[in-house]
Amino acid sequence: MTTPEFAQDYQRPHLAAELTQIQELAQSCSRAESADKFVAIVRDWNKRRSHVDTMFNIAMVRYAQDTTDAAAKAEQDYWDESAPLMRELDVLHARTLLDSPYRDALNNAFGDQLAALKGCMATTFAPEIKDAIAEEAQLASRYTEIMAKAELEFRGQNYSMSGIAVNFIDADRQVRLESQQARGRFLEKYSEELNGIFDRLVKARHGMGTALGHDNFIPLGYQLMSRTSYGPDEVAVFRDTIREQFVPIANELFESQRQNLGVDELLFHDEPVIDKRGNPCPTGDLEQILAEARTMYHDLGSDFGEFIDVMLDKGLVDVELRDGKAPGGFCTVFADTGMPFVFTSFNGSESDIAVVTHEFGHAFQVYCARKLELVEYKWPTVEAAEIHSMGMEFLTFPWMDRFFGDDAERYRRAHLTRILSTRLTYTAAVDHFQHEIYANPTLTPAERNALWLDMERQYQPHRNYGGLFPHLAKGNFWHRQLHIYQLPFYYIDYALAQICALQFWQKAEEDRDQAMKDYMAICEVGGSRSFTEILEVGNLRSPFDPDVIRDVATFARNALG
Numbered sequence: 001m002t003t004p005e006f007a008q009d010y011q012r013p014h015l016a017a018e019l020t021q022i023q024e025l026a027q028s029c030s031r032a033e034s035a036d037k038f039v040a041i042v043r044d045w046n047k048r049r050s051h052v053d054t055m056f057n058i059a060m061v062r063y064a065q066d067t068t069d070a071a072a073k074a075e076q077d078y079w080d081e082s083a084p085l086m087r088e089l090d091v092l093h094a095r096t097l098l099d100s101p102y103r104d105a106l107n108n109a110f111g112d113q114l115a116a117l118k119g120c121m122a123t124t125f126a127p128e129i130k131d132a133i134a135e136e137a138q139l140a141s142r143y144t145e146i147m148a149k150a151e152l153e154f155r156g157q158n159y160s161m162s163g164i165a166v167n168f169i170d171a172d173r174q175v176r177l178e179s180q181q182a183r184g185r186f187l188e189k190y191s192e193e194l195n196g197i198f199d200r201l202v203k204a205r206h207g208m209g210t211a212l213g214h215d216n217f218i219p220l221g222y223q224l225m226s227r228t229s230y231g232p233d234e235v236a237v238f239r240d241t242i243r244e245q246f247v248p249i250a251n252e253l254f255e256s257q258r259q260n261l262g263v264d265e266l267l268f269h270d271e272p273v274i275d276k277r278g279n280p281c282p283t284g285d286l287e288q289i290l291a292e293a294r295t296m297y298h299d300l301g302s303d304f305g306e307f308i309d310v311m312l313d314k315g316l317v318d319v320e321l322r323d324g325k326a327p328g329g330f331c332t333v334f335a336d337t338g339m340p341f342v343f344t345s346f347n348g349s350e351s352d353i354a355v356v357t358h359e360f361g362h363a364f365q366v367y368c369a370r371k372l373e374l375v376e377y378k379w380p381t382v383e384a385a386e387i388h389s390m391g392m393e394f395l396t397f398p399w400m401d402r403f404f405g406d407d408a409e410r411y412r413r414a415h416l417t418r419i420l421s422t423r424l425t426y427t428a429a430v431d432h433f434q435h436e437i438y439a440n441p442t443l444t445p446a447e448r449n450a451l452w453l454d455m456e457r458q459y460q461p462h463r464n465y466g467g468l469f470p471h472l473a474k475g476n477f478w479h480r481q482l483h484i485y486q487l488p489f490y491y492i493d494y495a496l497a498q499i500c501a502l503q504f505w506q507k508a509e510e511d512r513d514q515a516m517k518d519y520m521a522i523c524e525v526g527g528s529r530s531f532t533e534i535l536e537v538g539n540l541r542s543p544f545d546p547d548v549i550r551d552v553a554t555f556a557r558n559a560l561g
């Protein structure tokens, strides 16, 4: 692993001293003699916030790059311990801005979205929840540590969670079965600890919710997700529509997969595979994939070309598969420079290309927003941010020949099949599960598993473990979902954004120039607008409208024949 340029600037900030200085800054804000002076202080304050945020992200990335590195772990521990102070600083910032007599000047200088975001943040802290915030951060890191272990034993070799995944889409059914069983055994081995971690997380979150005056964690969870324009009721209707529209489509698709695979029953380990040949894998290795990505983004346009050169030439991408790396993939931003960073582990499967499109889609949006001054505006709220990533998955469809050669059409089909048969309904299931969990915080591990099985019955009725995955059949599948542990309520966002991304696909099929214009427009506004406003900027119809979901489902189903 080479040390990327960004990491050389790391210095641990003295957050305790920062609090005193920030309190002084807050006081000078409230004493500001004019609107101009107030806005100037807010700008200075933003620079400090950007810097702390940048150091936080460098530490987070370094730990993800090597969870076994003691120095990186010590730094991550420092930030976990500092989580309550960070929240306190955020809330002090929010309250100072909201309480100012110069609110109008703030809106004039930065737009209304800043105050809307601060409105969500303002009531998310009280001194009595300090310990719970720190505990939550530490438990989240422990989850990463467990999942980063390369202990999945398959055919005499040990794999990491990322490394083994290529076998899940193999043409050989036995390979799929044994590799999935290896993952099942790993989850079973850590089952007790994973239940213990989640139990403490639910208690900590419920305690924070009630300490802040709510009945449970849900309202606080929504505030922490900065959901400014909808609540749990709208989300429940959205989930119901997803279930009504996509479960029947999923059932049809799985039946056609069963026929293509020539099996009597489509079992759990067959689900990801579209036909007897197994799913297509990229033809090139890591270097070749990144070289093709460079060409593809240059083809997309000059802005995209400039972006990909910066990413690849400045060490802003870490996609190599190494032991000790945290599993999964993400894109983050270093606010000081406005530069994005993409992290994942290539494993030779089709998901490598999903990174080149999905995570780079996030990164392109961040790159476009680099001129936006406020740290809050580097990203939109996540349901909007996932439109950029999932939209890019579709806008790059014509370039898939570069990565898959003759198999490009099969890749496009596999990708679309996965969205329609699994992703949307699974996303709704995870979200529904979380609402039930936090509404009923005293559930035992066994009751949580029973709840998960109920979600599978409702949203994935085709699911058949066939007696081969006893641990998963007991309802333990949700243990592997990182968001449930680390990012509560960050999940329905994928389905909301997917309904928008599918609109981008339809638009690109009908009028590619318009689709690209709309895509650029939503990238450029970054996080300076609300989700609903971003839909308007991108000429997108709202996913909360059931008719829109129906139209999208019909288009996608017809496209798959």
Ligand code: ZN
Pocket: 358, 362, 386, 389
């Ligand atoms: Zn994403």
